[in-house]
Amino acid sequence: MTASDVSQEVVTQATGKIDAPVTESWRSRRRQRRAEAAAERLxxxxxxxxxxxxxxxxxxxTLGLFVTSFRTVEDIQSSGWWTAITNPLFSQYNYQAALVDSGLASNFVNSFVITLPAVLIPITLALLAxxxxAWIPFRGRNTLFVAVFALQIVPIQVTLVPLLTLYVDAGVAGSFWTVWLSHSMFALPLAIFLLHNFMKDVPPSLVEAARMDGAGHVTIFFKVLFPLLVPAIAAFGVFQFLWVWNDLLVALTFASNDATPLTAAVADLAGTRGNAWYLLSAGAFITMVVPLVVFISLQRFFVRGLLAGSVKG
Amino acid sequence: MSTRSRKSSRAAVAAGLGAVVALAGCASQEEAGVSSGGSTAGAEVASSEIDCSQFEQFGDVDGSEVEVYTTIVDPESQSFIDAFGPFEECTGISVNYNGSRQFEAQLPVRVNAGNAPDIAFLPQPGLLAQMVATGQVAEPAQAVVDNVDEYWSEDWKNYGTVDGTFYAPPLGANVKSFVWYSPSAFAEAGYEVPETWDDMLALSDQIVADHPDSKPWCAGIGSGEATGWPATDFLEDVVLHQQGPDVYDQWVAHEIPFNDPQIAESLAQAGGILKNPDYVNGGLGDVRSIASTEFQDAGLPILDGQCWMHRQASFYQANWPAGTDVSEDGDVFAFPTPVINEEVGSAIVGGGEFVAAFNDDPATQAVQYWLSTGDWANLKAQASQPGWFSANLELDPSNLQSPIDQLAVEQLQDPEATFRFDASDLMPAQVGADAEWQQLTDWIASDQSDQQTLDNIEAAWPQ
Structure with missing residues (x-):
């Protein structure tokens, strides 16, 4: 059992005792029954x-893509990947051409330089917001929250030109900053909404108890809420990581020539007239590796994150 | 699943993978199609001497930076960068070359946001008109205009002109009026390169009679989301050769409707090859396979002797596998689209880029000037791999490495030949880059009638 699981347990117990014992226990029993039935069916x-x-x-x-990426140019152009089963002939040349000759290696680094801050910045801001x-009552709180929530429906396409204009006027266009800023802006509404839902789930009694003990906002945030929120943060982190890593539109619009991430470089990999399209399978795999690793190692958070936005029951 | 069985299944997978790797052949460099070392021409060009005094008219531009934004990406971009070498040496300007295949979508965004590049290579006149409409395209210096008047034909200058004002000097070119064939196979079978369209059809019938196990033509119009464009080129080629440049210009300007009887006649002429089950689709299947074959692969059956002729642009030479001899008596070569109408004579459908400047800084103007000189065209030709040439009359064909490029340049420099820009690039995007692609694909894939096809395209023309 991890630390967060322990605290989760504490919360559940606390909830059962103080908040609304009857409904909560009935709810949890129903939930358990349903889970058992589902497990049986599955x-x-x-x-x-x-x-x-x-x-x-x-x-x-995916397997086909993987096999293709190791086949020779001529084989790729003349037959399907499944023929490699009977006539195996493989080379690492596509990867060499993509990584070294076409310089995807530096774009790989760019992708990390773009993605990490673009994940950390919105999470930090969204946690505070x-x-x-969730816990600081102030005038217009609900209105403001609905306003932030509503921002989710703004398609990012309509913001591209005005945003770029702002960057140009401010003289920052073409740097990594604009990419980080843009990704952060686009992520914040969803991040605030998701993390707010998680925070609201924490029973008020817990926060009130901490306050009784003399804890201020900072202490409550770091000592009480933060440990409980680790799964939520991880869930949103995975979301945001995959989104930023796979993003092409924002990168094309805001990243300058020497800040282009993998996605934009892979889009150009086939050459001006698409003659080198056989490199795409290798390029695609290079792009896929990191999201695959992230997704597989953190998938339980990802599923939890998906459910967090939905109806509880 | 218990821990033990999970472990054992993992081991099984690992063992299986190991076996596959052990059994699999490993391709040698040659088998993998690795081209042996690039040409060293680039480096030589980058250090060659030019007359620096020609740039004095732009004043002191030492230390300026100029961004050149283009559609041309690696590996074709390297020769552009190399050909800027002597210019940078002379002027002290550093040119930042920035290529992206998403250029056409990104340029309007950048221009509208006030982040326009200094110079952009616009791949079609329609985009030039759109950029000029934003009011941000600067007129070139007088020296550039003089160069264009001297080194380019009137046809080319017109395509760099919007509403009577000349904005953008032409840069590179490509020629779409080519039919690829195999000179060695033709020689073996005793066939002559046809001079007229009727000769070409007679030759096709001859091939059908002589070689029942192959087809005279192969074609493919697949190109991802742009599927259909090779068919539009085919139609344009026929319209220009059959109806002449005047009808072609009226067609582009929508002075005659897209479903005009003259266009219908040309579509039927094209269909005489593309939709004739006796003629297509050598080595690839039936008529419908044209729609599903990627254009890059469509000409390759010529090498196996399963197909004899393939109508495609000069840039198709990049698609022949490494080691193919592209020359007048080699494995593959191309002849110009034959004459259909004696009154029209020889004509060329082609494309090219235009150099638009988005400001009138002296450094920007100097770059634009350099790109319009004969010096640049010749240096660029020397630095380039096969597949690049220009319609610049100063360009010496002997500087080009590939015989097909030389043939194309001779065509472009022929004062008798009419040049017309690719019509679908000149028409509104709803037609030239959407309806025409889709309808011509349906014309082939689902055997849609000529009239229905043209009516549908006409209906898509913006009012």
């Missing part, structure tokens, strides 16, 4: 078979 052989078939079908294109919305 573990049936038929369900497992279907799940495996779907998993295999879904993985075949979500705390304020």
């Amino acid at each position: 573990s049936k052989p038929a369900a497992s078979t279907i799940a495996i078939v779907i998993a295999v079908l879904w993985s075949i294109p 979500a705390y304020a919305f």
